[in-house]
Amino acid sequence: MSVEIVLATHNQHKVEEFQRLVSRDVPGITVLAYDGPEPVEDGTTFSENALIKARVAAAHTGSIALADDSGIGVEILGGSPGIFSARWAGSQHDSTANLALLLDQLQDVHEEHRAAWFACHLALVVPPGIDGTEPFEHVAVGTWRGALATEPSGTNGFGYDPAFIPDGERRTAAELSPAEKNELSHRALAFRALVPVLQRLVPEGPASTAS
Amino acid sequence: MSVEIVLATHNQHKVEEFQRLVSRDVPGITVLAYDGPEPVEDGTTFSENALIKARVAAAHTGSIALADDSGIGVEILGGSPGIFSARWAGSQHDSTANLALLLDQLQDVHEEHRAAWFACHLALVVPPGIDGTEPFEHVAVGTWRGALATEPSGTNGFGYDPAFIPDGERRTAAELSPAEKNELSHRALAFRALVPVLQRLVPEGPASTAS
Numbered sequence: 499m500s501v502e503i504v505l506a507t508h509n510q511h512k513v514e515e516f517q518r519l520v521s522r523d524v525p526g527i528t529v530l531a532y533d534g535p536e537p538v539e540d541g542t543t544f545s546e547n548a549l550i551k552a553r554v555a556a557a558h559t560g561s562i563a564l565a566d567d568s569g570i571g572v573e574i575l576g577g578s579p580g581i582f583s584a585r586w587a588g589s590q591h592d593s594t595a596n597l598a599l600l601l602d603q604l605q606d607v608h609e610e611h612r613a614a615w616f617a618c619h620l621a622l623v624v625p626p627g628i629d630g631t632e633p634f635e636h637v638a639v640g641t642w643r644g645a646l647a648t649e650p651s652g653t654n655g656f657g658y659d660p661a662f663i664p665d666g667e668r669r670t671a672a673e674l675s676p677a678e679k680n681e682l683s684h685r686a687l688a689f690r691a692l693v694p695v696l697q698r699l700v701p702e703g704p705a706s707t708a709s
Numbered sequence: 710m711s712v713e714i715v716l717a718t719h720n721q722h723k724v725e726e727f728q729r730l731v732s733r734d735v736p737g738i739t740v741l742a743y744d745g746p747e748p749v750e751d752g753t754t755f756s757e758n759a760l761i762k763a764r765v766a767a768a769h770t771g772s773i774a775l776a777d778d779s780g781i782g783v784e785i786l787g788g789s790p791g792i793f794s795a796r797w798a799g800s801q802h803d804s805t806a807n808l809a810l811l812l813d814q815l816q817d818v819h820e821e822h823r824a825a826w827f828a829c830h831l832a833l834v835v836p837p838g839i840d841g842t843e844p845f846e847h848v849a850v851g852t853w854r855g856a857l858a859t860e861p862s863g864t865n866g867f868g869y870d871p872a873f874i875p876d877g878e879r880r881t882a883a884e885l886s887p888a889e890k891n892e893l894s895h896r897a898l899a900f901r902a903l904v905p906v907l908q909r910l911v912p913e914g915p916a917s918t919a920s
Contacts, residue, residue, distance in 0.1 A: 540817045542785055574753055576787020588813040602799040606751045 501699050503622075504532040506555035506565035511656045516564070518680060519689045526700030534558040544568065544581055545637045548621035552635075556623040562699065563625075568618035568684060570658045572646060574604070574611050583658065593657050597650060601661060604646060614662060616642040616671075616684035620692050624699070636695050640687025644671075655679060712910050714833075715743040717766035717776035722867045727775070729891060730900045737911030745769040755779065755792055756848045759832035763846075767834040773910065774836075779829040779895060781869045783815070783857060785822050794869065804868050808861060812872060815857060825873060827853040827882075827895035831903050835910070847906050851898025855882075866890060 505516055510531075517529045537554040541547040544567040551565035569583030579586045579600065587595035604612065618640045626633045643665050650660035652672030659672035664682060671679060680686050716727055721742075728740045748765045752758040755778040762776035780794030790797045790811065798806035815823065829851045837844045854876050861871035863883030870883035875893060882890060891897050 538817055540819060542818075542822050575789040575793070576791065578786040578789040580787065582786070582814050585814060585816075588810055589816060590813075599799055602801075603793050603796060605796075605800060606749055607753075608751060611753050 500526055500528045501562065501701075502528050502530055503562045503564050503696075504530050504555050504559050506532045506551040506563050508533070508536065512566055512685075515680075515685055516566075516689070518676075519686065520696075523689070523693050524696045524700065527696060529564075530561075532559065532563070539567070539581075541567075541581070544617055544619035545621065545639070547581060548619045548637060549623070549635065552621040552623040556625040560625060560627060562628060563623045565621045565623075566618060566685065566688075567621070568616065568688075570600075570662065571615050571617055572600070572604070573613040574607055580617075597658055597661055600658070601646070601648065601650070605648075609645070612646040612648075614644055614646045616644075616658070616662060618642075618684040618688040620685075620688045622692065622695060628699075630701060631699060636692070638688045638692035638695070640684040640689070640691060642671075642682060642684035642687065711737055711739045712773065712912075713739050713741055714773045714775050714907075715741045715766050715770050717743045717762040717774050719744070719747065723777055723896075726891070726896055727777075727900070729887075730897065731907075734900070734904050735907045735911060738907060740775075741772075743770065743774070750778070750792075752778075752792070755828055755830035756832065756850070758792060759830045759848060760834070760846065763832040763834040767836040771836060771838060773839060774834045776832050776834075777829060777896065777899075778832075779827065779899075781811075781873065782826050782828060783811070784824040785815070785818055791828075808869055808872055811869070812857070812859065812861070816859075820856070823857040823859075825855060825857045827855075827869070827873060829853075829895040829899040831896075831899045833903060833906060839910075841912060842910060847903070849899045849903035849906070851895040851900070851902065853882075853893060853895035853898065 513531050520527050520529050532555045537550050539547040541550055548565045548567035552563045555563035571577040571580050587599040620638045622636045624634050644663050647661045647663050652660050652670045655672040660670050662671045724742050731738050731740050743766045748761050750758040752761055759776045759778035763774045766774035782788040782791050798810040831849045833847045835845050855874050858872045858874050863871050863881045866883040871881050873882045
């Protein structure tokens with residue numbers, strides 16, 4: 499028997515990234531895309547916004563819900579774009595415009611002052627009525643440190659990936675293979691921190707009793 | 710005899726604001742507009758950028774130079790736009806676009822999380838060879854606290870003024886009279902902190918010996 503978790507995002511890239519991670523690390527769980535109502539994300543932190551989204555999805559579906567809030571922080575911008583990463587160039591723009599604006603804003607900033615990081619906050623909301631567990635909420639956090647490039651480069655990944663050079667790398671996150679990114683990324687790190695919590699939701703099945 | 714200070718800005722609004730303040734508070738000083746080369750402002754703080762501009766103007770003219778670096782900081786953006794205030798919407802845009810973008814980015818942010826401030830850092834550079842004083846540098850700072858409105862309002866002022874509601878006010882900075890702004894603004898506060906330093910540059914003249 500598989501435990502179903504709805505993933506409270508309409509971003510198909512994120513759904514696919516999570517499905518890969520979950521099937522690898524927590525085989526008793528099935529990730530379903532959520533297409534119910536989307537709340538206004540009016541929290542002031544990634545954690546608040548992730549919880550807002552997961553609570554709405556859990557309430558709407560009655561299922562366990564997982565929501566991601568993530569973005570890029572730039573040191574010389576005091577941690578911005580942060581929770582505003584998805585609308586950095588304004589509510590009418592897309593991720594290409596967001597990235598172009600960020601690089602334009604920082605055009606005169608020298609290499610040694612371009613420190614940046616990707617942050618991912620993963621909120622898990624277990625509503626009342628789920629077999630075998632009390633209701634609870636948990637937020638797991640992952641941070642991927644690096645620096646902003648001056649020009650975008652690479653075609654893998656999405657969002658700010660083409661401009662983010664992880665520490666220890668010369669390539670941007672969009673030049674890493676999906677397999678490399680699945681090891682290193684903020685989303686992978688947050689997911690790794692969440693794995694023990696997810697495993698407690700899976701009833702003892704053949705896979706785990708056999709070990 | 711009047712002491713001449715070049716004001717290292719090409720912003721005519723700022724030249725006028727300073728001329729008003731100087732003629733009121735330090736009558737022995739004449740403010741001249743500077744139209745020499747403009748350096749790249751690649752500092753990481755307002756103070757660094759103000760000093761970069763004042764040093765270039767002093768070196769180019771041989772005169773005492775004053776430069777302003779100022780901008781708006783927003784708490785939920787970690788102090789951004791900050792030194793990027795003038796190019797917030799990108800290097801090809803103007804102050805109307807900067808303001809519109811900032812309000813669009815913060816569209817979902819509630820009133821209680823819209824704290825903001827204007828900061829002004831005024832750098833004075835006295836180069837070698839000025840009569841009656843050793844060379845020196847000084848930076849004076851002024852901060853004007855308030856909150857971001859949700860819509861621009863008012864036609865006085867410039868830049869982000871139409872969206873900035875000073876603490877204790879219901880009007881935006883662009884709805885204050887020039888006289889009110891000259892009392893309250895970040896630029897006025899920084900200038901006030903600089904007045905004693907400027908007065909030391911003025912030789913004793915009829916105005917001061919009469920008192």
